[in-house]
Amino acid sequence: xxFRTQFRTxxxxxxxxxxxxxxxxxxxxxxxxxxxxxxxxxxxxxxxxGAGPAGAISETIWRIWFSIEDEAHQxxxxxxxxxxxxxxxTEALNLFSRLxxxxxxxxxxxxxxxxxxxxxGNLDQSLEDIEETLALESRHFGALSGRAQIELIRGNQxxxxxxxxxxxxVYPLMPGIQDQIEELRIKVEGVPI
Numbered sequence: 001x002x003f004r005t006q007f008r009t010x011x012x013x014x015x016x017x018x019x020x021x022x023x024x025x026x027x028x029x030x031x032x033x034x035x036x037x038x039x040x041x042x043x044x045x046x047x048x049x050g051a052g053p054a055g056a057i058s059e060t061i062w063r064i065w066f067s068i069e070d071e072a073h074q075x076x077x078x079x080x081x082x083x084x085x086x087x088x089x090t091e092a093l094n095l096f097s098r099l100x101x102x103x104x105x106x107x108x109x110x111x112x113x114x115x116x117x118x119x120x121g122n123l124d125q126s127l128e129d130i131e132e133t134l135a136l137e138s139r140h141f142g143a144l145s146g147r148a149q150i151e152l153i154r155g156n157q158x159x160x161x162x163x164x165x166x167x168x169x170v171y172p173l174m175p176g177i178q179d180q181i182e183e184l185r186i187k188v189e190g191v192p193i
Contacts, residue, residue, distance in 0.1 A: 033107040033137040035064045042139055045171055054173035058141070065108040065137075073103050077112075084116060092116050100132075107136035111143050123150050141171040148180075157188050 041061050048054035066081075068074050080095035096113035103109060114129030127150050133143040144167035151160035161184040168177050 032068050033065060033140075035067075038064060038139075042170065046169075048173055051173050051175065054171065055175075058171060058174070062142075065111075065140075068103060068106055068108075070103065073099060073106065076102070077109065080112060084112070089116055089120055093120065100129075105136060107133050107140060110136065111140060111146075114143065114146055118146060118150065123153065126150060139170045141167045141174060144170070145174070145177075157184055160184060161188050 038061065041057055041064075045054060045057045045061065048057060066077065068077060076095055076099045080092050080099065083089075083092035083095060093113065093116045096109055096116060099106065099109040100113060110129045111133040114126045114133060117123075117126035117129060127147065130143045130147050130150070133140050134147075137143075144163050148160040148163035148167065151157070151163060161181065164177060164181050164184065167174060168181060171177070
């Protein structure tokens with residue numbers, strides 16, 4: 001019962017995060033995880049002095065991640081995001097899979113496929129895509145958070161804590177992350193921070 005409640009909560013969290021990014025739009029210049037603006041944005045994200053500024057920086061990072069130079073690849077990404085937003089998950093999975101084949105170096109295609117696999121309950125496949133995402137963009141706080149959620153479902157609290165701590169190094173003011181870290185640290189280490 002606890003697993004189902006936890007899984008349902010994580011599905012809602014994943015969907016909410018997706019919709020927040022979708023609303024942010026695609027107004028950024030076409031780019032990807034190799035965009036030269038990212039280094040400066042990640043420095044600013046780490047040093048942000050409030051949730052509002054940090055949130056705005058993270059939205060800019062997401063916009064960059066969702067963009068890709070090739071127009072045909074961008075069209076597939078847009079179509080896949082729409083399929084995902086309208087709960088056509090199998091279609092979204094197929095589109096993201098196609099995009100990972102056409103553009104294997106495009107981290108966000110792997111990350112989106114990881115999210116769809118998670119929503120479909122395909123945790124092993126989701127974790128494989130998360131690992132590919134992180135190999136391409138080690139600062140991907142969304143993928144690190146996804147890894148933590150999967151490890152929590154699997155009952156591996158220490159691995160979940162490590163993933164959340166890695167995400168917090170990149171995005172210290174990510175909503176709720178410090179509370180999650182504190183709660184898990186108590187469970188894993190047995191003492192409050």
